[in-house]
Amino acid sequence: MRFILILLFLSTSLLSIAQDSKLEVFKKDSLLIIKKNIDKGFQNDYILFIPKGTPINKKTVLLVEPNNTGKTSDSISVHEKYAIDLTTVSSVGNNVSKMLKIPLLVPIFPRPSSHPLIYTHALDRDVILEDSQELKRLDLQLLEMIKEAKNILTKFNIQVEDKIFMNGFSASATFTNRFAFIHPEKIKAIAIGGFNGELMLPEKEINQMKFNYPLGIHDFHHLFNKNFDINQFKSIPQFIYMGKLDDNDAVQFDDAYSDIERNLINSNLGNDVQNRYLKCQEIYKNNNVNATFVTYENVGHWTTSEMNLEVIKFFFNQMQAK
Numbered sequence: 001m002r003f004i005l006i007l008l009f010l011s012t013s014l015l016s017i018a019q020d021s022k023l024e025v026f027k028k029d030s031l032l033i034i035k036k037n038i039d040k041g042f043q044n045d046y047i048l049f050i051p052k053g054t055p056i057n058k059k060t061v062l063l064v065e066p067n068n069t070g071k072t073s074d075s076i077s078v079h080e081k082y083a084i085d086l087t088t089v090s091s092v093g094n095n096v097s098k099m100l101k102i103p104l105l106v107p108i109f110p111r112p113s114s115h116p117l118i119y120t121h122a123l124d125r126d127v128i129l130e131d132s133q134e135l136k137r138l139d140l141q142l143l144e145m146i147k148e149a150k151n152i153l154t155k156f157n158i159q160v161e162d163k164i165f166m167n168g169f170s171a172s173a174t175f176t177n178r179f180a181f182i183h184p185e186k187i188k189a190i191a192i193g194g195f196n197g198e199l200m201l202p203e204k205e206i207n208q209m210k211f212n213y214p215l216g217i218h219d220f221h222h223l224f225n226k227n228f229d230i231n232q233f234k235s236i237p238q239f240i241y242m243g244k245l246d247d248n249d250a251v252q253f254d255d256a257y258s259d260i261e262r263n264l265i266n267s268n269l270g271n272d273v274q275n276r277y278l279k280c281q282e283i284y285k286n287n288n289v290n291a292t293f294v295t296y297e298n299v300g301h302w303t304t305s306e307m308n309l310e311v312i313k314f315f316f317n318q319m320q321a322k
Helices: 012-020 076-088 092-100 125-129 138-155 171-182 220-224 230-235 259-268 273-286 305-320
Strands: 004-008 030-034 046-050 104-107 164-169 187-193 238-243 291-296
Touching: 030 076, 030 138, 046 076, 046 138, 076 092, 076 104, 092 104, 092 164, 092 305, 104 138, 138 171, 164 171, 164 305, 171 187, 187 305, 238 273, 238 305, 273 291, 291 305
Parallel strands: 004 030, 164 187, 187 238, 238 291
Antiparallel strands: 030 046, 046 104
């Protein structure tokens, strides 16, 4: 598969060239790397993938998948490489984008070794509390990236809906799950898998224990200066899946959870991935969250062609829904 790598700096002249060549560009898969723009509210680069056959002058949906390097590094080029691989190789997001002919946005968020407890790619509590320009409120940076990407797509006569699709696996699933709590009004549908069996819960307390972000919504207003919109969140169609053999458990590691968070999870939801997953399902169902839960036999912490196809079908059905 051949990709065009375009370094797009958003100057008027380059946008003019892109617009003039729009009919040619989408005869093949196109990959744009959009440089960070502090004035526009995002301090990191992002990738915009436009698959071959993306319709022109027809309403479609933008798919967003947070990047997940799987390790820390102070070199942004390492995270960029993994983000490009996620965007272009046979990831779930790439498969959805290519099969449904919808653009895909992947941020190039850092995950620095110099700050190993700030799990940026999972949007943990440390990220929300971080003050540094590069890492501050990655959820808000992503919203500005989405806004800018919509403007760029318009230059190519690609019109996308206001609400987005979001997809994620492992840490990026956790990011997506938490992002959906913070900004439910922005999301049309989400699909997540391989998330350690641990979901953020629409509860302030479990067993009379306070569940703060990212476990629950007890201090939601304090952190985000707004109330949690339970009705918006419950209305989001969600496809949530796990492999039956998946025992990858970030809960037990310091970069993903604090000691307080870990003890709350292990004591109230379970210290086993699969049992915890069942408990989270029960809580979502009791809260009437619009989620479909699927468990795949003989699958661990990976995806299969069957799982990819189910995610594609899920998003396809949401594209048809009014």
